[in-house]
Amino acid sequence: MEKLDARGLSCPEPVIMIRKAMLSGGERYEMVVDNTAAKENVTRYAQHQGYQVAVTASGGEYTLTMTK
Amino acid sequence: METEVKLTKLASCAGCGAKVGAGTLAQLLEGFQTHQDPRLIVGYDKSDDACVYVVDEQTALVQTTDFFPPIVDDPFLFGQIAAANALSDIYAMGGEPKLALNLLCLAEGMERETVQEILRGGYAKAYEAGAIIAGGHTIQGAEPIYGLAVTGFVHPDKVLTNAAAQPGDRLLLTKPLGVGILTTAAKADLVEGAVLERIYAQMATLNKTARDIMVRYPVHSCTDVTGFALLGHSYEMAQGSGCSIHLDTARIPYHPEAYEMAAMGFIPAGAYRNRTYASAGVKAGPNVTQTMEDICYDPQTSGGLLIALPAEAAEACLAELRQAIPQAAMIGQVTKRQDYAVYLD
CATH class of the missing domain: 3.90.650.10 (PurM-like C-terminal domain)
Structure with missing residues (x-):
């Protein structure tokens, strides 16, 4: 599983980051973001690419687990 | 036209996306003490596009301002877009813009030609609108910002607010x-x-x-x-x-x-x-x-x-x-x- 840290990044950087990572066609990715726009946008991108997304929130940060 | 430093790279968020959310704005203005003036027929208390002040029976003044960081890299185009955006609030009130002032923030790394192109774009667009940019104010800051403060006129009976839609x-x-x-x-x-x-x-x-x-x-x-x-x-x-x-x-x-x-x-x-x-x-x-x-x-x-x-x-x-x-x-x-x-x- 590839782990990505997009904290401190504003849109569209987190989506660009996950897009680049998913080009390798992995089955599972985990990304940490620290704003709701990034959480929503990365979720949309992953779903668009056919991944299922689970989100856990903690202290203003969101961990997105994306599985194919 | 290409610039040495990409304008949008100097900006943290682009265009009207930089606007503070309406909810945040309402909180900031909550409880703010304002004075009344019967001639001010659209003011602070309304969430409208511009304020309107009645001068006489034929004329009301419409004032607005709008500015934001670059949404495009071409400085002339950025100037045009920022100006068109600022002028729009006068149109939305049913008015006609006549006079405008530049609001400009320069960031480190901006070439002189880039700044001139932004201003030229704004001037060209204001002129197209029938308004003249007659001055302005420029400061230094973390990111480029450009926009206008615009004054226009409308007949007091022809003011169009955003709060007068009717069923049907x-x-x-x-x-x-x-x-x-x-x-x-x-x-x-x-x-x-x-x-x-x-x-x-x-x-x-x-x-x-x-x-x-x-x-x-x-x-x-x-x-x-x-x-x-x-x-x-x-x-x-x-x-x-x-x-x-x-x-x-x-x-x-x-x-x-x-x-x-x-x-x-x-x-x-x-x-x-x-x-x-x-x-x-x-x-x-x-x-x-x-x-x-x-x-x-x-x-x-x-x-x-x-x-x-x-x-x-x-x-x-x-x-x-x-x-x-x-x-x-x-x-x-x-x-x-x-x-x-x-x-x-």
Whole structure:
């Protein structure tokens, strides 16, 4: 599983980051973001690419687990 | 034209996406003590596009300001877009801009020619609007900012607020949506040059033609669709008018390329702020996709006019608008107040 840290990044950087990572066609990715726009946008991108997304929130940060 | 330092790289957020959310703004202004003046007929207490001050029986002054960080790299185009956006608030009140002042913030790394091009773009657009830029103020800061403070005039009886829509009115929109999404996707190099040129030209287009046509019809209410997006501005119009607004997504014009980009998550943060602000007052029907909702929450830089007028006049007004602005569309109607401010179907 590839782990990505997009904290401190504003849109569209987190989506660009996950897009680049998913080009390798992995089955599972985990990304940490620290704003709701990034959480929503990365979720949309992953779903668009056919991944299922689970989100856990903690202290203003969101961990997105994306599985194919 | 290429610049040494890309203008958009100097900006943390682009265009009207930089606007502070409507909810935050309302909190900031809560409890703010204001003074009344009977001549100030549209002021602080209204969430309107500009303030209006009556000078005499024939003349009212309309004032507004708008500024933001670069949304495009071409400085001349940025100047034009920022000016068109600032001038738009005067048009949305039914007025005509006459005088403007530059508001400029310079960031480190900006060439002299870049700054001159921004100002030249603003001047050209103001001149096209029939207004003259007569001065301004420039400071140094962390990121480039440009815009105008604009003064215009309107007949006191012809002021168009965003709070006077009436049941039975139809709603017209004069520019397609999606420019916030597409400029966000452009940062990932996912938007074709021809599409970008189309939206840049749209953002640099004055709402003057739309205004000049609109004022020949019995318009009840008008606003321009900018940072708060179609749904945020519709929500404010519905709340201010004490009515409900029904929008038909099948008729809402948007750039088709924005749909896929939104589905892929290239949505500006401002769209989520708009959703937070308005969603409690918006009821989306079961057939409305999340992506279509995202487009309706997308902040528009220099967006079109949203015009409310009686049904029979709306048909004629739309026909005339379409001769000059083919994308203009009738997107919904106003009803008496129901449970929600805005219905999206």
